[in-house]
Amino acid sequence: MQQLSGVNDMVVRFANVNGTGSASANNLFAKSIVRMGIPVSPKNIFPSNIQGLPTWYEVRVSEKDYLGRRDGVDIMVCVNPQSMMKDVQSVRPGGYFIYDNTKRLHEEFIRDDIHYIGIPMMELSMKNYRDPRQRQLFKNIIYVGALSLLLDIEFNVLEDMIKDQFKKKEKLIPPNIQALELGRTYVRENYEFPLQLRLERRDLVGDRIVIDGNTACGLGAIYGGATVVAWYPITPSTSVAQAFERYANRLRIDPETGQKKFAVIQAEDELAAMGMVIGATWNGSRAFTATSGPGVSLMNEFIGLAYFAEIPVVLINVQRGGPSTGMPTRTQQSDLVSTAYASHGDTKHVLLLPANPKECFEMTAQAFDLADRLQTPIMLMTDLDLGMNDHLSPPLKWDDERKYDRGKVLNAEDLERVKEFGRYLDVDGDGIPYRTLPGTHPSKGAFFTRGTSRDEYARYTEDGAAYVRNVDRLVKKWNTAKTYVPAAELYQDGKESDTGMIFFGTTTYAALEAMDILEADGLVIDSMRLKAFPFGAEVEQFVEEHDQIFIIEQNRDAQMRTLLINELDVNPGKLISVLNYDGMPITADNIKGQIINELMPATVNHK
Amino acid sequence: MTYIRPSFRHPGLPKNDIGFTRADYEGAISTLCAGCGHDSISGAIVQACYEMSLEPHRLAKLSGIGCSSKTPTYFLSHSHGFNSVHGRMPSIATGAYMANRDLVYLGVSGDGDTASIGMGQFVHAIRRNLNMVYIVMNNGCYGLTKGQHSATADAGSKSKDGAINPFQSIDLVGMALELGATFVGRSFSGDKTQLVPLIQAAMSHPGFAFLDVLSPCVTFNNKPESTKSYDYVRAHLEATATIDFVPEKKEITVDYAEGSSKNVKLHDGSRIQLHKLAPNWDPTDRGSAVNRLYEAKSKGEILTGLLYIDQESRDLHELENTVHRPLNSLQETDLNPGAAALENINESFR
Numbered sequence: 016m017q018q019l020s021g022v023n024d025m026v027v028r029f030a031n032v033n034g035t036g037s038a039s040a041n042n043l044f045a046k047s048i049v050r051m052g053i054p055v056s057p058k059n060i061f062p063s064n065i066q067g068l069p070t071w072y073e074v075r076v077s078e079k080d081y082l083g084r085r086d087g088v089d090i091m092v093c094v095n096p097q098s099m100m101k102d103v104q105s106v107r108p109g110g111y112f113i114y115d116n117t118k119r120l121h122e123e124f125i126r127d128d129i130h131y132i133g134i135p136m137m138e139l140s141m142k143n144y145r146d147p148r149q150r151q152l153f154k155n156i157i158y159v160g161a162l163s164l165l166l167d168i169e170f171n172v173l174e175d176m177i178k179d180q181f182k183k184k185e186k187l188i189p190p191n192i193q194a195l196e197l198g199r200t201y202v203r204e205n206y207e208f209p210l211q212l213r214l215e216r217r218d219l220v221g222d223r224i225v226i227d228g229n230t231a232c233g234l235g236a237i238y239g240g241a242t243v244v245a246w247y248p249i250t251p252s253t254s255v256a257q258a259f260e261r262y263a264n265r266l267r268i269d270p271e272t273g274q275k276k277f278a279v280i281q282a283e284d285e286l287a288a289m290g291m292v293i294g295a296t297w298n299g300s301r302a303f304t305a306t307s308g309p310g311v312s313l314m315n316e317f318i319g320l321a322y323f324a325e326i327p328v329v330l331i332n333v334q335r336g337g338p339s340t341g342m343p344t345r346t347q348q349s350d351l352v353s354t355a356y357a358s359h360g361d362t363k364h365v366l367l368l369p370a371n372p373k374e375c376f377e378m379t380a381q382a383f384d385l386a387d388r389l390q391t392p393i394m395l396m397t398d399l400d401l402g403m404n405d406h407l408s409p410p411l412k413w414d415d416e417r418k419y420d421r422g423k424v425l426n427a428e429d430l431e432r433v434k435e436f437g438r439y440l441d442v443d444g445d446g447i448p449y450r451t452l453p454g455t456h457p458s459k460g461a462f463f464t465r466g467t468s469r470d471e472y473a474r475y476t477e478d479g480a481a482y483v484r485n486v487d488r489l490v491k492k493w494n495t496a497k498t499y500v501p502a503a504e505l506y507q508d509g510k511e512s513d514t515g516m517i518f519f520g521t522t523t524y525a526a527l528e529a530m531d532i533l534e535a536d537g538l539v540i541d542s543m544r545l546k547a548f549p550f551g552a553e554v555e556q557f558v559e560e561h562d563q564i565f566i567i568e569q570n571r572d573a574q575m576r577t578l579l580i581n582e583l584d585v586n587p588g589k590l591i592s593v594l595n596y597d598g599m600p601i602t603a604d605n606i607k608g609q610i611i612n613e614l615m616p617a618t619v620n621h622k
Numbered sequence: 623m624t625y626i627r628p629s630f631r632h633p634g635l636p637k638n639d640i641g642f643t644r645a646d647y648e649g650a651i652s653t654l655c656a657g658c659g660h661d662s663i664s665g666a667i668v669q670a671c672y673e674m675s676l677e678p679h680r681l682a683k684l685s686g687i688g689c690s691s692k693t694p695t696y697f698l699s700h701s702h703g704f705n706s707v708h709g710r711m712p713s714i715a716t717g718a719y720m721a722n723r724d725l726v727y728l729g730v731s732g733d734g735d736t737a738s739i740g741m742g743q744f745v746h747a748i749r750r751n752l753n754m755v756y757i758v759m760n761n762g763c764y765g766l767t768k769g770q771h772s773a774t775a776d777a778g779s780k781s782k783d784g785a786i787n788p789f790q791s792i793d794l795v796g797m798a799l800e801l802g803a804t805f806v807g808r809s810f811s812g813d814k815t816q817l818v819p820l821i822q823a824a825m826s827h828p829g830f831a832f833l834d835v836l837s838p839c840v841t842f843n844n845k846p847e848s849t850k851s852y853d854y855v856r857a858h859l860e861a862t863a864t865i866d867f868v869p870e871k872k873e874i875t876v877d878y879a880e881g882s883s884k885n886v887k888l889h890d891g892s893r894i895q896l897h898k899l900a901p902n903w904d905p906t907d908r909g910s911a912v913n914r915l916y917e918a919k920s921k922g923e924i925l926t927g928l929l930y931i932d933q934e935s936r937d938l939h940e941l942e943n944t945v946h947r948p949l950n951s952l953q954e955t956d957l958n959p960g961a962a963a964l965e966n967i968n969e970s971f972r
């Protein structure tokens with residue numbers, strides 16, 4: 016029988032039961048490979064449940080540094096009888112199925128084209144540990160031990176990680192190491208090892224770190240100077256506010272008094288969360304909220320207020336599968352239209368589109384500068400895949416010389432100098448007016464903030480001409496925004512092909528991999544990654560220069576394509592959709608298949 | 623439209639301790655209906671701030687949407703104002719207060735704005751003991767949308783267009799007491815003698831100070847049988863006490879008979895002097911306030927005045943243990959941990 020073979024190129028999937036402590040064992044596995052200098056990309060595939068339902072953890076190992084998901088499982092580690100049938104079927108022919116053989120495997124799970132490796136995880140755990148919770152936990156460490164021999168993971172790497180992890184609970188180190196040994200001993204005595212599919216130390220990781228996007232966003236908000244956070248728990252965004260608070264409790268405490276230089280308010284709902292952000296920024300703090308699609312829907316009225324009254328807001332939208340409650344634990348890029356045009360009336364908002372944790376950090380910090388500069392909501396669009404999964408990312412960087420850009424805020428001295436202050440006067444011709452903060456000056460600069468129409472001096476008016484002057488100025492500001500947001504990234508010098516592809520966010524990994532595969536097949540496609548909305552001149556140029564452009568995104572309705580058509584006035588026929596919206600991160604094979612199908616339908620039909 | 627008052631001031635006008643005239647606390651000319659109770663409350667706010675010698679720019683005025691929520695335009699034109707969205711002023715006030723704990727926050731709302739669409743935010747502002755004055759201009763109807771019943775409308779009452787309200791009315795004062803509000807009072811737009819010192823005491827209270835002010839809507843809900851009409855309120859007022867607000871530096875001058883007066887010391891050193899009219903009631907005993915409220919109600923009376931005050935009140939910033947400096951005044955050096963700290967964080971992810 017064929018055996019999958021190779022070095023540093025595989026997908027290992029773990030099938031666990033939610034709430035059984037498998038996460039830390041699986042993490043140990045993935046991180047030990049990183050410490051051997053080999054790039055990995057782990058994905059958590061979890062249910063909307065706290066305990067008892069199936070959950071999977073998938074690790075792609077790629078010497079070529081492909082960090083997107085790949086279809087097909089090479090090694091399945093199944094410790095969940097509930098999902099076993101599906102798990103057996105998901106293994107590629109020639110692949111390996113590692114299972115708990117404490118009980119005999121039932122006939123129906125036997126395929127003749129894959130290899131079975133039984134490890135008596137439960138039995139070993141029962142024999143060696145007494146506490147029921149420990150028995151469950153160490154069962155997981157036992158399979159990591161077994162894998163380390165089967166795949167050639169260096170034992171001292173694992174040992175060091177365990178020692179690191181339990182630095183503060185040293186008592187737990189020996190039983191953990193013992194559990195690893197139990198798995199290894201069983202493999203040593205019963206199987207040939209390593210498998211033909213295995214690992215080998217490399218030096219491909221460099222200074223990169225393994226971090227999830229939500230943590231990076233939370234840190235970005237710390238470094239960006241946020242002092243007020245208002246939020247309401249919702250998967251997959253919850254850990255953004257939590258990460259902020261965790262680090263703030265370490266980094267933002269007054270050493271003398273022990274008091275906090277920040278406030279985190281868990282609001283009664285997302286409406287209130289957005290209201291609190293608006294109140295705080297109106298009053299001169301940097302503030303943000305993090306939420307997901309349902310929360311943004313609730314915030315719509317307030318987002319319109321912030322847009323129209325020109326109040327800085329930072330909103331982090333960690334997108335999940337919609338509509339409605341949708342797929343709360345699956346990923347999508349499906350809030351683009353609803354966030355870009357959130358609220359009633361003519362509204363449009365700046366979107367930032369990070370593609371990895373480093374950008375989550377940078378763009379979150381930048382979002383506060385942009386919000387202050389442009390006096391408008393700035394939406395950071397991440398997703399469940401980026402936010403909740405660990406990613407191998409360039410390290411987070413901060414320049415100590417960097418100063419916050421607090422935008423056009425007049426202080427008391429400015430007000431003494433200014434002849435006449437008009438909150439909504441376009442003094443500089445860029446559409447951005449000056450603002451003042453409450454409490455600044457005893458007799459100058461006070462104004463009334465409202466969501467109703469007003470004139471340049473913030474006085475209520477129902478005069479149509481004054482209204483038009485105001486909303487037209489907002490368009491001018493929108494055009495100014497194009498020069499402030501991060502520019503799209505091009506992956507070639509100049510134009511190499513008449514065909515292009517456009518992608519953004521977490522689609523990037525798979526798109527770049529697809530680009531390589533297509534190029535190897537002789538198909539050269541120019542690529543561009545969007546980093547923001549509104550689109551800058553470079554996006555317009557790219558779209559103009561190419562005859563056909565694939566727009567790759569993870570939603571059903573081709574929402575980015577809609578934004579491009581809407582904002583750039585392009586011929587829709589030029590823009591061809593490549594879509595994936597089943598809730599799992601898009602793969603390079605999928606992209607390649609859809610592109611080939613479009614360009615050479617005949618070839619595909621042959622297959 | 624906003625009608626701006628002429629800014630000319632007669633040089634002989636009386637001034638308060640910090641040199642401001644009463645006119646310095648006024649706003650634009652009101653566009654509400656002539657006789658609307660809301661305008662009298664605006665007048666009481668102006669009077670209260672003038673008498674307290676409050677620097678106008680150290681106060682921020684906030685509101686939701688409604689006739690009542692329009693009033694911040696008509697007082698304190700030298701204060702920043704925020705006319706937000708319907709029912710959501712408490713969240714704006716919460717954020718604003720978190721950003722700068724040094725200003726006085728005065729929120730104005732209506733019974734529709736608070737008791738219906740904004741009930742959730744109102745409740746949670748109480749729960750957090752947000753340090754603000756929260757005035758509901760309560761007219762038992764939706765004025766701005768032309769007279770529909772609000773949640774404080776009397777059961778069985780008839781709206782201008784003839785609809786009968788079959789539902790019982792919500793008593794915001796009773797609710798605020800139950801929810802643990804640390805300062806609860808009720809008053810009447812037509813009783814400035816009571817309302818002005820109540821507003822002053824509310825502004826001196828460190829925590830959520832709730833004032834339910836009956837404020838007749840002359841256009842839609844002023845029938846004599848309405849419990850929010852001028853006639854009814856005047857006929858059925860029962861005050862807990864007469865009230866005097868005594869700023870920190872002033873002496874207490876009024877003397878009441880032994881046993882009936884009570885002094886309540888406020889956080890900022892000022893005092894409230896009460897001349898008690900209600901029996902079995904102590905303003906620092908929540909239970910007695912609740913009992914008095916129900917007794918009055920069962921007799922068809924409307925209990926007004928200061929009902930309850932918690933002298934131990936700890937406000938949101940205290941509960942959150944934030945620094946004394948306003949958060950909006952913190953600079954990069956306070957906020958940014960710097961590149962070296964970030965390198966340590968990176969290391970923890972390797």
Ligand SMILES: Cc1ncc(C[n+]2csc(CCOP(=O)(O)OP(=O)(O)O)c2C)c(N)n1
Nearest residue numbers: 688689690708732733734735763764765766
């Ligand atoms: C989201 C939303 N829904 C409805 C309205 C319409 N609306 C404006 S004011 C109002 C009721 C105001 O009643 P109240 O708060 O009692 O104020 P009053 O006018 O009686 O002083 C309503 C329903 C609105 N502005 N926003």
Ligand code: SF4
Nearest residue numbers: 655658689765839840
């Ligand atoms: S409609 Fe009623 S509440 Fe509104 S301004 Fe007129 S009297 Fe006042």
Ligand SMILES: [Mg+2]
Nearest residue numbers: 732733761763
């Ligand atoms: Mg009303």
